[in-house]
Amino acid sequence: MRHFGAPGSGDEVSALNAFRVLELSESVSGEYCGKLLSDFGADVIKIERPARGSPTRRLGPFGGNPDAESGERSGLFAYLNTNKSSVTLDISTPAGSATLARLLSCVDAVIDDHAPGWLASVGIDPETFADQHPQLVLCSITAYGQDAPEERRHAEDLNVFHSSGWGYHTPTAPDASKPPLKGAGRFLASYEAGLEAAMCVVAALYGREDSKRGRFIDVSKQEVLASRVDYVLGQLVAGDMDATTKRTVFDLWGPATIFACRDGYVYLWLSERGHWAAMRQLMGNPEWMDSFPERWMELECTPERVAKCRQEFGAFLQTRDREEVSAQAQQLGLPLVPVKNAGDLQSSPQYIYRQFFAEVDHPVLGRAAYPTVPYKLSATPARITAPAPLLGQHTQARLAAMLTEAEGLKEHHS
Amino acid sequence: MSNPARGGPLQGVRVVELTRVWAGPFGGKLLAYLGAEVIRVESLGALDPSRGYGRAKINQAPGFQAVNPQKLSVQIDIKSGQGRALLLGLLGKSDVLLENLRPGAIERLGLGYEAVKAVKPDIVYVSMGMYGNEGPLAYQTGYAPSFVALGGVTFLVGYEGEPPTGMNIRYGDATFGTAAAFAAVVALMHRRRTGAGQFVDVSAVETMSSMIGDAIMDFTLNGTVRVCDGNRHPEMAPHGVYPCRGGDWISIAVSSDQGWKELADLIGEPGLAEHPRFRSHADRKANETELDRLIAAWSARHDARELAAALQKRGVAAAKSQNSIDLTSDQHLWARQFYRAVTDSAGQSRPIVGPGWKMSEGAAITSAAPRLGEHNAYVLGDILGLSAEQQQKLADAGVTR
Numbered sequence: 001m002r003h004f005g006a007p008g009s010g011d012e013v014s015a016l017n018a019f020r021v022l023e024l025s026e027s028v029s030g031e032y033c034g035k036l037l038s039d040f041g042a043d044v045i046k047i048e049r050p051a052r053g054s055p056t057r058r059l060g061p062f063g064g065n066p067d068a069e070s071g072e073r074s075g076l077f078a079y080l081n082t083n084k085s086s087v088t089l090d091i092s093t094p095a096g097s098a099t100l101a102r103l104l105s106c107v108d109a110v111i112d113d114h115a116p117g118w119l120a121s122v123g124i125d126p127e128t129f130a131d132q133h134p135q136l137v138l139c140s141i142t143a144y145g146q147d148a149p150e151e152r153r154h155a156e157d158l159n160v161f162h163s164s165g166w167g168y169h170t171p172t173a174p175d176a177s178k179p180p181l182k183g184a185g186r187f188l189a190s191y192e193a194g195l196e197a198a199m200c201v202v203a204a205l206y207g208r209e210d211s212k213r214g215r216f217i218d219v220s221k222q223e224v225l226a227s228r229v230d231y232v233l234g235q236l237v238a239g240d241m242d243a244t245t246k247r248t249v250f251d252l253w254g255p256a257t258i259f260a261c262r263d264g265y266v267y268l269w270l271s272e273r274g275h276w277a278a279m280r281q282l283m284g285n286p287e288w289m290d291s292f293p294e295r296w297m298e299l300e301c302t303p304e305r306v307a308k309c310r311q312e313f314g315a316f317l318q319t320r321d322r323e324e325v326s327a328q329a330q331q332l333g334l335p336l337v338p339v340k341n342a343g344d345l346q347s348s349p350q351y352i353y354r355q356f357f358a359e360v361d362h363p364v365l366g367r368a369a370y371p372t373v374p375y376k377l378s379a380t381p382a383r384i385t386a387p388a389p390l391l392g393q394h395t396q397a398r399l400a401a402m403l404t405e406a407e408g409l410k411e412h413h414s
Numbered sequence: 415m416s417n418p419a420r421g422g423p424l425q426g427v428r429v430v431e432l433t434r435v436w437a438g439p440f441g442g443k444l445l446a447y448l449g450a451e452v453i454r455v456e457s458l459g460a461l462d463p464s465r466g467y468g469r470a471k472i473n474q475a476p477g478f479q480a481v482n483p484q485k486l487s488v489q490i491d492i493k494s495g496q497g498r499a500l501l502l503g504l505l506g507k508s509d510v511l512l513e514n515l516r517p518g519a520i521e522r523l524g525l526g527y528e529a530v531k532a533v534k535p536d537i538v539y540v541s542m543g544m545y546g547n548e549g550p551l552a553y554q555t556g557y558a559p560s561f562v563a564l565g566g567v568t569f570l571v572g573y574e575g576e577p578p579t580g581m582n583i584r585y586g587d588a589t590f591g592t593a594a595a596f597a598a599v600v601a602l603m604h605r606r607r608t609g610a611g612q613f614v615d616v617s618a619v620e621t622m623s624s625m626i627g628d629a630i631m632d633f634t635l636n637g638t639v640r641v642c643d644g645n646r647h648p649e650m651a652p653h654g655v656y657p658c659r660g661g662d663w664i665s666i667a668v669s670s671d672q673g674w675k676e677l678a679d680l681i682g683e684p685g686l687a688e689h690p691r692f693r694s695h696a697d698r699k700a701n702e703t704e705l706d707r708l709i710a711a712w713s714a715r716h717d718a719r720e721l722a723a724a725l726q727k728r729g730v731a732a733a734k735s736q737n738s739i740d741l742t743s744d745q746h747l748w749a750r751q752f753y754r755a756v757t758d759s760a761g762q763s764r765p766i767v768g769p770g771w772k773m774s775e776g777a778a779i780t781s782a783a784p785r786l787g788e789h790n791a792y793v794l795g796d797i798l799g800l801s802a803e804q805q806q807k808l809a810d811a812g813v814t815r
Contacts, residue, residue, distance in 0.1 A: 060649075063635030079631045080627075130774075152733070156669065168738075170579075185628065186649075195593065195596060206602055207423030218773070223771070237753050243743075246737075250583070258568070267580070369634050374623070375596075375616045379604065
């Protein structure tokens with residue numbers, strides 16, 4: 001049975017359309033947080049600096065006609081800002097920050113991802129904003145939290161990944177002569193923190209329904225990433241595992257790893273007897289397996305056996321194609337999967353079924369299939385109904401109207 | 415005995431967990447950290463395997479304890495008719511069901527969405543599956559490294575010009591759990607405003623893809639398939655992890671020409687800052703291998719922490735690559751109460767990993783992971799209203815323990 005609606009089913013309900021969010025963010029974590037909310041129908045107003053706009057407009061990948069206005073060709077910006085409105089306002093000037101202060105009366109939440117101290121510099125002091133705006137939810141995303149020590153003032157995602165413990169332990173089973181790695185892509189730490197922040201903001205808005213009180217939320221990227229390894233870190237901090245300088249502290253034993261096929265790579269997981277039996281079938285009952293005890297993975301997982309198993313399975317895979325051999329293995333109960341690249345995903349029958357990609361028509365970038373979100377809500381699915389805004393596209397339509405609304409609210413309250 | 419009021423934005427929300435190992439329990443943990451009352455329904459006959467890893471005693475399994483603080487546990491044999499009825503009774507008084515059993519398992523237990531909806535029409539029912547709950551590949555199962563590979567993440571991690579290595583083998587479950595927790599909170603909000611519950615179907619593979627959205631956009635817009643590139647970054651150079659004294663490593667990321675000038679000054683080689691091979695970002699990208707070699711030769715003579723401090727003073731983004739000793743002794747993480755002590759049922763104090771946020775008027779986080787069935791009396795008595803005699807009968811019949 002299909003629980004989630006097909007496109008065009010006429011179901012236009014959105015979970016968050018009662019909320020207006022002011023986005024002051026200028027990098028990936030805060031913009032991604034805003035997108036997660038706007039794709040659920042929240043009215044996200046992005047404040048951009050005049051002329052240049054958000055710095056993410058200058059980051060690739062770029063698409064569209066190379067002659068087009070350069071600030072409108074960023075695929076990164078287009079991805080991170082679907083369904084948002086763009087209002088230009090120079091909040092670094094006294095007049096601009098005064099306008100910003102007035103806008104706070106007519107929004108439910110503010111998202112920011114500048115360094116500690118920046119919010120106070122534009123007149124939204126995390127310590128005191130609640131005096132004026134007791135119902136406001138203010139969310140800050142920073143590398144190390146609002147109280148970052150002096151020696152942690154400057155950080156990119158690479159640094160956070162490495163202060164969180166993930167970096168030192170990436171990859172698994174490292175070659176000790178090579179440096180630890182940065183993780184996937186450019187912005188993994190930012191996406192993780194943006195997701196966490198979105199969860200906190202909606203939770204805070206939920207709590208506000210009854211309490212009528214807002215909250216200050218201080219998301220630390222370092223902590224978000226470190227929390228993602230709680231299964232190990234919790235044991236380390238409780239003394240159940242020994243903390244050491246080894247790069248293998250997070251690792252698991254066993255033969256699970258990546259193998260090369262004729263046309264790409266596969267990932268093999270192998271941890272129990274059933275997997276071993278399935279592998280035996282897949283490989284046609286080869287003789288070398290007979291020298292292994294049936295439960296060697298659980299009980300006698302020696303480095304020699306791991307090496308032998310990998311060598312034989314690797315040789316077997318060299319003449320196979322990744323999709324085909326993975327499908328055969330899955331049928332037998334062996335968790336073997338193709339290592340997919342970003343280009344493989346659009347043709348995944350599962351992604352097609354779940355409509356993970358949504359076609360978006362952007363005035364400069366044209367029509368393209370955007371990746372969406374990993375959850376399907378049957379009654380209120382996330383949707384992309386508008387492309388990312390052009391710089392200042394909504395200034396005229398939204399700014400004056402919001403200020404008038406804020407004025408009215410102020411009179412109402414006084 | 416119930417929890418005292420802990421505060422937090424989700425105070426008053428009750429979550430029932432039918433989860434195993436890591437991803438599902440992690441999602442439940444986040445909801446508990448936000449103030450929800452999270453009840454694990456467990457049974458000895460179909461135990462969460464993580465209760466059995468590492469220790470003979472099921473109440474002391476360290477991995478389980480790491481991921482399940484601040485939750486309650488009730489032990490019910492949900493494969494029995496009476497047990498199933500108890501669970502449905504509990505769901506009738508709950509707001510969220512979170513499950514990550516094997517594909518189809520929850521339906522076989524008679525606890526699919528329709529069955530639960532019959533007793534609790536506005537339930538927020540969150541189902542987590544490697545490929546989601548429905549579709550041509552929904553039958554497939556895998557472990558975290560499997561879905562990290564399927565989602566496109568593994569392919570992007572590795573050394574330049576070499577086969578991918580992938581993330582550390584532990585990556586994936588917690589992120590998947592977070593996506594589920596976020597979706598649950600959104601569905602709760604919808605219910606708060608309209609009264610309607612819904613079915614939430616979360617895919618682990620897609621969660622992974624959402625961690626590399628910009629790389630997917632590059633393919634979407636340009637047909638470019640990005641490959642692993644070591645520690646490089648198209649918009650920053652240098653951008654890498656360099657050796658230090660004593661086998662340590664430091665991460666350094668330079669995002670501007672000024673940053674490069676500061677780094678070059680600290681390296682102290684005459685003329686380096688203005689050297690034509692490194693002057694601009696484009697120069698540094700063009701000669702990056704040489705640049706990395708030069709920095710590594712310099713950094714190897716220094717202490718990682720001192721070097722990071724010196725670079726920070728100059729405004730350059732740098733941090734020691736923290737090993738597990740550094741990580742567990744990180745004073746900033748202790749000061750922010752990311753690490754904090756909680757109390758277990760025997761009154762013993764135990765340090766745990768807290769949430770990735772601080773929040774005004776946040777929920778109190780005070781309890782260690784529950785013993786199996788620790789909260790039977792609260793769930794069966796206080797929530798379901800069963801008398802002591804009725805509870806005893808269920809225990810005698812083996813429905814609860």
